[in-house]
Amino acid sequence: MEPAANKCVMVIDEALPLGVVANTCGIIGLTLGKHIPEAIGPEVLDKSGRAHLGIIQIPVPVLKADREKIRELRRRLYGPEFAGLIAVDFSDVAQSCNVYDDYIQKAAGVEESGFHYFGIGLCGKKKLVNKLTGSLPLLR
Numbered sequence: 105m106e107p108a109a110n111k112c113v114m115v116i117d118e119a120l121p122l123g124v125v126a127n128t129c130g131i132i133g134l135t136l137g138k139h140i141p142e143a144i145g146p147e148v149l150d151k152s153g154r155a156h157l158g159i160i161q162i163p164v165p166v167l168k169a170d171r172e173k174i175r176e177l178r179r180r181l182y183g184p185e186f187a188g189l190i191a192v193d194f195s196d197v198a199q200s201c202n203v204y205d206d207y208i209q210k211a212a213g214v215e216e217s218g219f220h221y222f223g224i225g226l227c228g229k230k231k232l233v234n235k236l237t238g239s240l241p242l243l244r
Contacts, residue, residue, distance in 0.1 A: 110162065112136060112143070112227035113237050115177060118168035120222055125243070128194050129166060132225035135192040140227055168243035174221045177236055181224075186236065189228035196220040 114132050116125055137144060137160070145158035169177070181191045197219050201207040226233050 109230060110143075110228060111230040111233040112140075112160070112162060112164045112225065113233055114164060114166045114223055114225045115169050115174055115237060115240060116166060116223040116243050117171055117174055117221070118243065119171065124199070124222060127199070128223040131194050131198075132192050132223055133164070136190065136225045136227055139190050139192070143227070166243045167237055167240040169240055171220065173240075174224060177224055178221055180236060181226075186232055189226050189232055192225040193219075194222050194224075196222065 114129055116128055120128065143160050143162060145161045147158050148156045150156065178191075178193055180186060181189065197211050197214050198207050199222065201210055226236065
């Protein structure tokens with residue numbers, strides 16, 4: 105992944121409580137990292153010689169939107185124009201399950217329109233990511 109040509113963002117539901125925001129960001133971040141391992145830099149040594157695992161080499165702004173805007177973003181991601189983006193969503197359906205097999209079963213029984221998205225992580229060509237999220241403010 106060429107850092108200058110690519111961008112990663114997270115878009116989080118601004119109405120969520122802080123603990124759910126943190127959980128959503130953690131889950132999205134871990135999943136993005138799995139799908140873009142080349143974006144993670146090498147281990148770093150500090151002056152004391154202690155190792156620190158590599159982190160993502162590009163900034164990952166955390167943006168905010170309301171529930172409907174996030175649903176609209178997710179809907180647009182199903183279109184062919186954005187097929188090249190890596191998109192990770194986290195929803196109430198996933199959050200309500202403690203065991204992954206339960207999530208698989210529960211998701212299979214819920215129409216996409218029944219998902220309440222807590223957040224979406226996007227990574228890919230900067231131009232496409234900006235087209236979807238360029239007007240969204242930072243989550244503060």
